[in-house]
Amino acid sequence: MSSDPQDPTGMRRGLTSYGDAGFSLFLRKAFIKGAGYSDSALDRPVIGIADTGSGYNPCHGNMPQLLEAVERGIMLAGGLPVRFPTISLHESFAHPTSMYLRNLMAIDTEEMLRAQPMDAVVLIGGCDKTVPAQLMGAASAGGPAVQLITGSMLTGSHRGERVGACTDCRRYWARFRAGGVDDAEIAAVNDQLVPSVGTCSVMGTASTMATIAEALGMTVPGGATPPAVTADRMRVAEASGAAAVNAAKQRITIDRILTPEAFENALRVLLAIGGSTNAVVHLAAIMGRRGLSLDLQALDRMGRETPVLIDLKPSGQHYMEDFHAAGGVATLLRELKPLLHLQAMTITGRTLGEELDRAPPPFSQDVVKPLSKPLHAQGGIAVLQGNLAPGGAIIKQSAADPKLMEHEGRAVVFENAADLAERIDGDGLDVNADDILVLKNIGPKGAPGMPEAGYLPIPRKLARAGVKDMVRISDGRMSGTAFGTIVLHVTPESAVGGPLAYVRTGDRIRLSVGKRELMLLVAEEELEKRRQASPVSEPAAERGYRKLFLATVTQADRGVDFDFLQPAATGKVPRT
Ligand code: FES
Ligand code: MG
Numbered sequence: 177m178s179s180d181p182q183d184p185t186g187m188r189r190g191l192t193s194y195g196d197a198g199f200s201l202f203l204r205k206a207f208i209k210g211a212g213y214s215d216s217a218l219d220r221p222v223i224g225i226a227d228t229g230s231g232y233n234p235c236h237g238n239m240p241q242l243l244e245a246v247e248r249g250i251m252l253a254g255g256l257p258v259r260f261p262t263i264s265l266h267e268s269f270a271h272p273t274s275m276y277l278r279n280l281m282a283i284d285t286e287e288m289l290r291a292q293p294m295d296a297v298v299l300i301g302g303c304d305k306t307v308p309a310q311l312m313g314a315a316s317a318g319g320p321a322v323q324l325i326t327g328s329m330l331t332g333s334h335r336g337e338r339v340g341a342c343t344d345c346r347r348y349w350a351r352f353r354a355g356g357v358d359d360a361e362i363a364a365v366n367d368q369l370v371p372s373v374g375t376c377s378v379m380g381t382a383s384t385m386a387t388i389a390e391a392l393g394m395t396v397p398g399g400a401t402p403p404a405v406t407a408d409r410m411r412v413a414e415a416s417g418a419a420a421v422n423a424a425k426q427r428i429t430i431d432r433i434l435t436p437e438a439f440e441n442a443l444r445v446l447l448a449i450g451g452s453t454n455a456v457v458h459l460a461a462i463m464g465r466r467g468l469s470l471d472l473q474a475l476d477r478m479g480r481e482t483p484v485l486i487d488l489k490p491s492g493q494h495y496m497e498d499f500h501a502a503g504g505v506a507t508l509l510r511e512l513k514p515l516l517h518l519q520a521m522t523i524t525g526r527t528l529g530e531e532l533d534r535a536p537p538p539f540s541q542d543v544v545k546p547l548s549k550p551l552h553a554q555g556g557i558a559v560l561q562g563n564l565a566p567g568g569a570i571i572k573q574s575a576a577d578p579k580l581m582e583h584e585g586r587a588v589v590f591e592n593a594a595d596l597a598e599r600i601d602g603d604g605l606d607v608n609a610d611d612i613l614v615l616k617n618i619g620p621k622g623a624p625g626m627p628e629a630g631y632l633p634i635p636r637k638l639a640r641a642g643v644k645d646m647v648r649i650s651d652g653r654m655s656g657t658a659f660g661t662i663v664l665h666v667t668p669e670s671a672v673g674g675p676l677a678y679v680r681t682g683d684r685i686r687l688s689v690g691k692r693e694l695m696l697l698v699a700e701e702e703l704e705k706r707r708q709a710s711p712v713s714e715p716a717a718e719r720g721y722r723k724l725f726l727a728t729v730t731q732a733d734r735g736v737d738f739d740f741l742q743p744a745a746t747g748k749v750p751r752t
Pocket of ligand 2 (some may be wrong): 267304380381382655656657
């Protein structure tokens with residue numbers, strides 16, 4: 177296709193125009209012809225398809241049908257599809273955490289895009305870390321890329337009640353812990369929580385990142401919401417293949433899509449959907465690959481003027497399939513129009529505004545609220561600062577108890593996840609409903625991989641007494657499907673000697689979401705004494721990926737990416 181075999185951004189173009197001329201091209205063609213290709217098949221845009229199917233990843237369980245539909249779309253548009261594998265990550269089958277492995281998947285994706293000849297790529301992802309990893313890798317590799325989402329799972333039904341992963345998983349487990357659900361019922365509901373292949377059916381991290389990918393312009397219009405097992409999803413896959421051929425022909429490279437305007441649109445949408453807090457970390461990482469850094473204070477200001485419009489669990493009541501039936505992301509973006517950069521380019525070659533004008537007309541529905549009548553007046557995520565979190569912390573206020581937004585209490589401290597597991601359910605634990613639970617050492621380096629352990633359980637004796645929510649603070653993350661008054665991503669983390677490391681049981685802590693403040697009410701001299709008495713030694717490893725991870729991983733505010741994968745930042749987003 178091209179006479180310019182080495183793209184300046186690093187992606188290698190065209191199967192037959194790859195590398196040097198003469199004998200090596202002759203050899204390369206000979207080898208690919210071993211798979212039965214003709215010269216005519218090879219003489220067209222080559223579209224790679226990142227196949228992330230895996231027996232360990234039911235969230236990608238529709239991969240065979242998706243691949244077939246993408247290939248059909250590519251061939252109908254005159255391209256040659258070539259599948260290739262990368263690693264795949266599922267939330268429940270990635271030890272120690274999927275976050276620990278996200279950067280490995282990003283490196284795999286980036287290097288395969290660089291190594292293999294292709295004019296564009298369709299990236300197929302869905303489960304929480306896969307879409308961020310693919311966008312990070314593609315942002316670094318350059319070249320045209322279309323994100324295809326695997327799609328959400330269906331909802332199930334338990335004794336007449338609609339259930340879905342995994343807000344209801346947590347709700348049922350909490351009831352089981354409190355003694356309200358017996359062994360037989362908890363086993364029965366286990367069959368219904370994940371009733372099909374696809375990603376979690378609430379506005380958790382996977383749905384949040386799917387919605388954000390569409391808002392960024394990285395998917396075809398309508399690409400975020402069709403459930404995994406539907407015909408709509410397969411049509412999106414076919415359209416994604418065709419879009420990739422068009423993007424290859426028009427050279428719609430990813431740097432034209434992932435601009436500051438697009439990231440501001442994405443942050444706006446994250447706030448308006450009451451989306452997963454994990455997306456703050458992932459967006460910081462994707463921006464970092466484009467030389468942009470996330471300005472947490474500016475994000476907080478944006479949050480104050482962005483209402484939550486989507487009524488989906490865990491902040492509201494509906495599921496992803498309802499969002500799709502309500503018209504999907506176009507319905508949302510139409511409401512948000514006054515707050516968006518409509519001139520942002522999308523992977524179709526048209527702007528976001530042009531795509532909105534082409535979207536099906538609005539109709540009456542109750543999942544996406546109008547801008548004039550929001551679900552919450554302010555955005556889902558607030559950024560906190562104070563002497564306990566000099567580098568910031570976040571709270572998902574849309575999923576928290578309003579009564580705990582202004583709260584001062586006594587700290588009950590757990591040194592790490594093992595300490596928590598050992599003591600939280602003991603009858604002897606000295607804890608009251610007004611106390612603040614603090615968990616250390618679950619940050620990027622602490623656990624390592626910043627596990628979703630920030631959703632500390634209510635101590636069993638309090639749960640039995642009917643306590644449903646408490647202020648909980650950690651340097652970890654929480655699942656996008658969880659809810660509660662939970663302060664996350666405390667930066668710097670305790671494992672690198674952040675102030676969190678020196679909190680002791682009995683200290684007073686003050687949370688003020690109104691003032692965006694997180695204060696440890698202990699004198700600086702006392703904290704300095706504690707620092708001198710027990711200095712923190714940062715975790716390190718002898719060999720392998722763990723050594724690389726611990727030596728180079730950044731803090732939450734920079735996306736928990738490896739420092740050597742991010743170019744020096746040249747700008748901040750959101751811009752004020
Ligand atoms: Fe894959 Fe929830 S476990 S999206
Ligand atoms: Mg999750």
